[in-house]
Amino acid sequence: MKCIYCEQATRVVDSRESQDGEAIRRRRECTGCNERFTTYERAQLRSIDVEKHDGSIEPFNREKLAQGIKRACEKRPITEERISALIAEVEEEIQTLREPIVKSKTIGEKVCQHLGEEDEVAYLRFASVYKEFTDGAQFVRELDDLTNKIDTEVTP
Ligand SMILES: [Zn+2]
Incomplete structure (x- = not known):
């Protein structure tokens, strides 16, 4: 990875798991300007x-x-x-x-x-x-289903 400041090559000086355990945290140092910065590597969610x-x-x-x-x-x-x-x-x-x-x-x-x-x-x-x-009747049926569901849940 290139340096974010001067775009020269960097080297990894430290690599460990992030605190949440879901990423790799890398400390990088630029071989040009010697600046340090941190990158996190995470798995990317699939596009759907x-x-x-x-x-x-x-x-x-x-x-x-x-x-x-x-x-x-x-x-x-x-x-x-x-x-x-x-x-x-x-x-x-x-x-x-x-x-x-x-x-x-x-x-x-x-x-x-x-x-x-x-x-x-x-x-x-x-x-x-x-x-x-498509029609009101369908909406009412849906409402009935829901009401029944709620009744079932609260009735011991
Ligand atoms: Zn640099």
Whole structure:
């Protein structure tokens, strides 16, 4: 790797695991200007493509996923930390599928699943946008399913 200051060659003077154990931390010294700096080497997450409803393919966009979830959680009693964790959980599940192309439907279902466990209003908001309900009856069925699920959970 070239020096970040003068672009001459550097040598590694120290190499160890980062504190979180998820990266290799390297201390480098420039052979030209003698400046030292640190680099971190991490495994890069695979890039994923998403197949949309109309069959078109686009790269997975974390920001877009985050926007959708944040919008659904607006003014709901869900903390910022929880929302961030939720986004990370969904992303991790998508990564774990180990498929090069994931259907947007699959991603939507995962978000629905997580939001359903978190907050029913947030869930319904997301589901109503994402599932593109064709008629009101379908929305009511969805609502019934959810209500039943909640009843089952609270009934001993
Ligand atoms: Zn240098």
